[in-house]
Amino acid sequence: MPTRVLVTDLDNTVWDWFAAxxxxxxxxxxxxxxxxxxxxxxxxxxxxxxxxxxxxxxxxxxxxxxxxxxxxxxxxxxxxxxxxxxxxxxxxxxxxxxxxxNTLLYPGVLDTLTRIKAAGMTVIAYTESLAYWTEWRIRHTGLDGIIDVLYSSPDHDLPLGMSTEDLRSRPDDYYGLERTQQRHVQRGVLKPNPEVLLQMLGNHGFRSSEAVYIGDSLMKDIAMAQAAGVLDVHAKFGEAQMRSEYELLRRVTHWSRQDVERERELIAMNPTILPTYTCESNYSELLVILGLETTHG
Ligand SMILES: [Mg+2]
CATH class of the missing domain: 1.10.150 (DNA polymerase; domain 1)
Structure with missing residues (x-):
């Protein structure tokens, strides 16, 4: 069955979230x-x-x-x-x-997504990050409208006495997207739960056999796509967990202690989640996988 939809992770897949x-x-x-x-x-x-x-x-x-x-x-x-x-x-x-x-697209991302859209496919982005900063990043990197639909987590609870407008009127925080449709996933629903992916495909009339999913996390992205029966592609170039700077993120993280330990253990164990396809060094390797280019180079 031909691929009709690409579902792409965002952080450390299209841009280097960790570096930013x-x-x-x-x-x-x-x-x-x-x-x-x-x-x-x-x-x-x-x-x-x-x-x-x-x-x-x-x-x-x-x-x-x-x-x-x-x-x-x-x-x-x-x-x-x-x-x-x-x-x-x-x-x-x-x-x-x-x-x-520091919020920059990886090389090849804009061109690859533009060509995928030109081939008639739909592009859906799925991130666990909150809507507010995700939308800022999409605008900042010029992906507004290149991504057809964005699924993200609803914004955090606001502090007492602070309205969404207060936050959004701050300089540099221009908010919202003009051409990308915005949807929210339920709060607390996390990858690798395959239900959300299946639901979003269903929302737009796609079957799992018509979709390709790309993401940088073996444990979250690849495990989820495989459980949903969606062809998976590992964005290997985006892996950040091995960098020494990552320790600062672990020290101030919002993840629970168990999450941090689990991630550390899984990395040490070298998990047996094997991706079906891998983009080793560039997002544009997707074009060959999708059959839009015969050889890469
Ligand atoms: Mg990611």
């Missing part, structure tokens, strides 16, 4: 240590606590909820509205510029 996170978060943390005088260990522990509570490592209101930063404010500012935001503006500026500079 690390390249913005790590220098922001350095600047917070410098500007506040609070130790890095204390800040990391408090950040970990907020990420756990909020279920994301991209929480827009993070600085407001770190007790040590508030305590380190100059006395004159203590009771002022938005004092934390104003006093640590330099750290926020570093975070924003780091995010912009």
């Amino acid at each position: 996170w690390y390249g913005s978060f790590a220098p922001m943390l350095e600047e917070l240590v410098r500007a506040s005088g609070v130790s890095r260990d204390i800040l990391e522990a408090e950040i970990h606590e907020v990420h756990q509570r909020r279920g994301t490592v991209e929480y827009s209101n993070l600085l407001d909820e770190l007790p040590s930063l508030r305590k380190a404010l100059p006395v004159v500012l203590e009771h002022e509205d938005r004092a934390v935001w104003r006093h640590y503006q330099s750290a926020l500026d570093i975070l924003r510029s780091g995010r912009r500079a």
